[in-house]
Amino acid sequence: MIWLTGGPGCSALSGLLYEIGPFMIDYANSTLEKPMLQINPHSWTKVANIIFLDQPAGSGFSYAKTPEAYITNDTLSTMQVYHFLRKWLLEHPKFLNNPLYLGSDSYGGIVVPMIVQEIYNGNEVGEGLHINIKGYVLGNPSTDASLDYNSKIPFAHRMGFLSDAIYKSTKENCHGEYLNVDPNNSLCVHYLQVVDKCLERIRKAHILEPYCDTLNTLKSDLFSRGLRSLDKTSMDIWSLPQLQIQGCREDNYLYSYTWANRKDVREALDIHEEYKEIEWVRCNETLRSPNDHKKVLSYTHTVPSTVAYHRHLADRNCQALVYSGDHDMVVPYLGTLKWIESLNLLVVDDWRPWFVDEQVAGYTIKYSNHNYNLTFTTVKGGGHTAPEYKPKECLSMLKRWLANEDL
Structure with a gap:
């Protein structure tokens, strides 16, 4: 499996350390000054070999040799991953016969269906390398900008x-359209302001967790002290107990900043000497024109919807797993279900609960169209x-799905 982290511009290291990778932060034995790692008992590497890819250039430890190369978009990013995959398989031909899956979450829902389509097209025209796709x-996938956004208000109501x-x-006043709003529709604008007031202190990534303002303050202070001078600077004020008191999941992400920017870690990862002064960030949110010696990313969103790609893939011999955390208001499951239903596939296993340790782990429905x-x-x-929230359940889900077992 090739795993892409969303964003765009978020590092694959984030997915590795906080979601599905073989290692995780050992919070019990870590301070912010010296994070420690431990084995993740629910890593997806238990059931698949996974390449975690920093992409596009400017994400994580990836870099480009010219400022222009940091300028990219959905289509270009897709082709870069496709070419990477072809080159990697050419250099590691023993993996050519292995079944291949592409995986991602969040914004990866835009690029992954496009990459998969490119692989099938390449196989059909015989580009010299047959990829065993x-x-x-796809997890909590951005798919259609309008559907995803417009599902947030019905989700909040539910x-x-x-x-x-x-x-x-x-x-009624917005006619179900909350993304592209007519500014002259004063009643719609008014009610959207009412909605915003109701939701402004709700944490969108998980609606039951506390809304926190601490991360940016801590991160700013952390960077002002200089991540590279960690060996010289005491950071005991950010020890784990104080972070736990805040109750903010975002605070945990700071450990990855200090770990990834440690000199010994970067040397072990063989980070290019030319780029040793560039700080690793979990998500590259600069999104501005590249400057010399700055790892910045300029990304243009050129594909607002990939529903058509899913529709084309529905004519292939292809297996798809789409999952959603049911407390996610960034990409609510309601919007995901809506675009899946628009594919007009045959329901072969209707909506039902699935279980882990005899407890309901979620709900599932299976669709089919020939192969x-x-x-x-x-x-x-x-x-x-x-x-990130339900690692045991998600590993069980993937394991059963890869084995072609019912969830």
Whole structure:
């Protein structure tokens, strides 16, 4: 499996350390000054060999040799991953016969279906290398900008954040369209402001977790002290007990900054000497024109919807697993279900619970179209993205799906 972290511009190291990789932060034995790693008992590497890829250039430890090479978009990013895969398989031909799956979450929902389509097209025209593609895995996937965004208000209503009256008035006055709003529609604008007031202190990545403002303050202070001078600077004020008192999941992400920017870690990872002064960041959010000696990313969103790609893949011999944390309001499961239903596939296993340790782990439904099968699954209690919150359940889900077993 090739695993891409979303963003765009987020490092694969984030997915490795916080979601599905073989290692995780050992919080019990870590301080922010010296993070320690431990084995992840629920790593997806238990059931698949995984390449974690930093892409596009400017994400994680990836870099480009010219400022222009940091300028990219959905289509170009897709082709770069496709060419990477072909080159990697040419250099490691013993893996050519292995079944291949592409996986990603969040914004990866845009690029992965495009990459998978490119692989099938390349196989059909005989580009000299036959890739044994079997399917794709998408978690909490951005798929259609309009559907994803417009599902947030119905989701908030279902979760009890909006009254029936507010939801009804907002829906009627905005005609169900909350993304592209007519500024002259004063009633719609008014009710959207009411909705914003209701939701502004809700943590969108997981609606039950606390909303925190501490991360940016801590991160700013951390960078002002200089990550590379960690050996000289005491950071005991950010020891684990104080972070736990905050109750903020985002604070845990700071450990990856200090770990990835340690000199011994970068040497062990063989980070190019020319780029040793560039700080690793979990997500590269600069999104501005590249400057010399700055690892910045300029990304243009050129594909607002990949529903058509899923529709084309539904005519292939292909397996798809799409899962959603049911407490995610970044990409609510309602929007994901809506675009899946728009594919007009045959339901072969209707909506039902699935179980881990005899407990309901979520709900699933399976669709089919000849040799194409799509399994949609919710992960009960999962956020954006699900494996970070429910690692045991998500590993069980993937293991059963890869083995072609019922969830």
